[in-house]
Amino acid sequence: xxxxxxxxxxxxxxSICSSARRQVENKVPQKQKVFQEDNGxxxxxxxxxxxxxxxxxxxxxxxxxxxxTLYELVKASFPQKKD
Amino acid sequence: xAHQAHAMLYSVDPSPSPLTGAVAALLMTSGxxxxxxxxxxxLMSLGLVLLLLTMYQSSRDIIRExxxxxxxxxxxxxxxxxxxxxxxxxEVFFFLGFFSAFYHSSLAPTPELGGCSPPTGITTLNPFEVxxxxxxxxxxxxxxxxxxxxxxxxxxxxxxxxxxxxTILLGFYFTALQAMEYYEAPFTIADGVYGSTFFVATGFHGxxxxxxxxxxxxxxxxxxxYHFTSDHHFGFEAAASYSHSCLMSYDSSFTSLFTDExx
Numbered sequence: 001x002x003x004x005x006x007x008x009x010x011x012x013x014x015s016i017c018s019s020a021r022r023q024v025e026n027k028v029p030q031k032q033k034v035f036q037e038d039n040g041x042x043x044x045x046x047x048x049x050x051x052x053x054x055x056x057x058x059x060x061x062x063x064x065x066x067x068x069t070l071y072e073l074v075k076a077s078f079p080q081k082k083d
Numbered sequence: 084x085a086h087q088a089h090a091m092l093y094s095v096d097p098s099p100s101p102l103t104g105a106v107a108a109l110l111m112t113s114g115x116x117x118x119x120x121x122x123x124x125x126l127m128s129l130g131l132v133l134l135l136l137t138m139y140q141s142s143r144d145i146i147r148e149x150x151x152x153x154x155x156x157x158x159x160x161x162x163x164x165x166x167x168x169x170x171x172x173x174e175v176f177f178f179l180g181f182f183s184a185f186y187h188s189s190l191a192p193t194p195e196l197g198g199c200s201p202p203t204g205i206t207t208l209n210p211f212e213v214x215x216x217x218x219x220x221x222x223x224x225x226x227x228x229x230x231x232x233x234x235x236x237x238x239x240x241x242x243x244x245x246x247x248x249x250t251i252l253l254g255f256y257f258t259a260l261q262a263m264e265y266y267e268a269p270f271t272i273a274d275g276v277y278g279s280t281f282f283v284a285t286g287f288h289g290x291x292x293x294x295x296x297x298x299x300x301x302x303x304x305x306x307x308x309y310h311f312t313s314d315h316h317f318g319f320e321a322a323a324s325y326s327h328s329c330l331m332s333y334d335s336s337f338t339s340l341f342t343d344e345x346x
Contacts, residue, residue, distance in 0.1 A: 026309040028150065035151035042096035043144050043152070058136045059099060062106045065129050069113050072126055076117065 091156040095148065100141040107133035142301070146318075150310045160317055167321045171328045174291070178332045181284040185340060188276040196275065205277050206269040210341035213264050217257055218337050221292075221330045224253035228299075228323050235306065238313045247303045254296035254326075261289050281340055288332055295326035 035046055045051045110130025118124045149155035155163070189200040197203030208214060231246035265282075272282040302319045305311060311319060 024307050024309075028309050031147075031151045032153075035147050036153075042098070043147050044096070044098050044100070044140060046147065054136070054140060055099065058103050058133065058140065061129065061133050061136070062099075062103050065106055065110045065126075065133060068126060068129065069110055072117050073113060076120065 091158045092162075093148075093154045093156075093159065098141070098144060100137050100144070103133060104137040104141070107131075107137055146305070146310070149317075150305075155315070155317065160315075163317055163321070167324060171324060174325075175328060175332070178284070178287070178335075181280065181287065182335065182339065185280040185284065188280065196277075200277075202275055202277050205274060208264065208268060208341060210337065213260055214337055214341045217260055217264075218334065220253050220257045220260070221333055224250050224257075225327060225330055227253060228326060232319065232323060235311055235316050235319060236313050240306070243306055243311075244303065247299060247306060250326075251296055251299050251303065254292055254299065257292055258289065258296070261285070261292075284336060284340060288329065288336060291329045291332070292326075295322065295329050298322040298325060 035043070037046075039046070045055060107130050110133060111127055112130075114124070114127025114130050117126050188196075192198055192200045192202060201207050227246050227250040231243050231250060234240075234243035234246055270278050270281075272278050299322050302311075302322050305318060
């Protein structure tokens with residue numbers, strides 16, 4: 001048990017040390033270039049294919065959701081047969 | 084002059100977020116009704132997922148418009164500030180409603196309550212135990228958030244990150260303490276008007292603290308990614324104003340809701 005604790009301690013120390021050395025890079029100028037490109041894309045899709053994927057998933061959920069709501073409300077509107 | 088001012092404003096690109104947000108609201112409300120009658124939470128959960136997706140995408144888009152496209156010029160920022168002030172004011176009125184409900188029932192207690200306040204049978208919480216600690220925690224977070232603000236304004240990146248992290252941790256500490264209080268409380272939301280007003284007011288307040296912590300967490304990520312400059316960091320100022328108003332509402336709760344038998 002103590003050997004595992006020692007290993008975990010060493011690992012934690014190593015990962016904290018390495019994250020202190022690894023500086024977060026300033027990627028804002030790159031992002032500014034990407035989002036100011038004159039490609040006619042709306043801002044919610046301008047980031048690339050992951051934007052399109054997220055948009056499609058959200059829209060699918062939206063359409064499904066409206067359908068599901070209408071189904072549940074219609075079902076609730078009619079009296080249920082009590083067994 | 085008017086043309087110049089107009090050129091500094093911008094129109095947003097068409098976005099699906101208003102539609103998806105509205106549908107999320109539809110799903111959550113009808114889902115809530117369905118869950119109460121048919122004991123199924125699917126619809127409501129779907130609405131919640133859609134809400135989170137909408138919140139993520141719309142705030143991501145606003146960050147793109149401001150930080151990456153440079154659209155948040157001084158006149159636009161002024162509009163954003165007005166918007167935040169109006170929203171916070173509406174939240175203040177929201178809480179005023181719950182306070183008025185409490186005072187309505189406690190200042191003139193009916194015979195059904197025993198003609199006294201706190202009502203007969205209610206064992207109140209000692210305000211000088213966890214509630215006082217919670218007040219101190221929130222006040223401390225007010226100090227740390229001000230420190231973070233000054234660090235941002237002075238371009239001190241590391242200090243800003245540290246103060247912001249401390250602010251978030253204090254928010255989590257508050258939430259943990261409040262959750263424990265809720266678990267240990269000798270009365271419930273179903274215990275008459277005292278229970279109802281207490282848990283609804285403190286419950287909504289607790290939710291707002293969670294919202295504030297989330298807002299600050301996003302600010303922390305943005306600060307780490309160099310989004311904020313020393314004179315343009317409105318997102319952070321919005322989060323700070325929101326949390327300060329939350330703190331004020333807790334201080335008011337402390338002085339009114341947390342009364343003991345002596346008063």
